[in-house]
Amino acid sequence: MVSCQTSQPVFSKRGETYKSAREIAAEKRQARKSGTYAKRTRKSRGGTLASKDRSSRTRVKNPRELDQDIATLIKTARSYTGTPYRWGGTTRVGMDCSGLLCTSFQSIDVTLPRTSEEQSRFGQEVKVRNLREGDLVFFGANRFSREITHVGMITDVISDDEIRFIHASTSLGVIENNFFAEHYQKIFIKAVRPPL
Numbered sequence: 001m002v003s004c005q006t007s008q009p010v011f012s013k014r015g016e017t018y019k020s021a022r023e024i025a026a027e028k029r030q031a032r033k034s035g036t037y038a039k040r041t042r043k044s045r046g047g048t049l050a051s052k053d054r055s056s057r058t059r060v061k062n063p064r065e066l067d068q069d070i071a072t073l074i075k076t077a078r079s080y081t082g083t084p085y086r087w088g089g090t091t092r093v094g095m096d097c098s099g100l101l102c103t104s105f106q107s108i109d110v111t112l113p114r115t116s117e118e119q120s121r122f123g124q125e126v127k128v129r130n131l132r133e134g135d136l137v138f139f140g141a142n143r144f145s146r147e148i149t150h151v152g153m154i155t156d157v158i159s160d161d162e163i164r165f166i167h168a169s170t171s172l173g174v175i176e177n178n179f180f181a182e183h184y185q186k187i188f189i190k191a192v193r194p195p196l
Contacts, residue, residue: 153166
């Protein structure tokens with residue numbers, strides 16, 4: 001069984017140092033503890049609009065609308081967008097579907113089970129009409145299978161017919177798709193809300 005790794009590479013571009021999602025999350029936790037994050041949050045609620053995250057290809061909700069842990073979780077998962085698929089992978093070199101979630105949940109100090117089948121038992125089952133950001137969605141190999149082989153996480157509830165989820169696709173790597181796309185509806189098995 002592969003376990004989630006704890007170290008990430010540091011990238012440098014145009015003189016700026018880029019940090020791993022885990023390091024960014026640790027800095028945010030530290031800022032929350034010291035009170036600097038709370039001051040910044042209060043300021044943004046006082047009328048100054050929070051800036052939109054332009055690094056993502058999909059719309060990012062205003063941080064006021066999401067619980068801070070859920071927002072951190074989604075931001076961490078999205079930071080892996082484009083990472084190629086690798087079975088058992090948990091790094092930017094390669095990532096599998098359950099590894100993406102295991103690694104993302106570490107950013108909020110939650111230890112998620114390693115496999116998609118185990119993750120499907122981590123939390124309370126949720127009906128599709130009640131899906132919200134941070135919920136996990138589970139799929140089978142085909143429409144006839146009830147064995148869980150794939151997992152993703154809801155990132156954006158837009159409308160009754162568009163809910164975005166992030167996952168590690170075997171062909172496209174880490175990507176966001178519409179949960180209501182015909183292919184995913186055929187293989188959908190269940191949704192779970194993890195205890196945070």
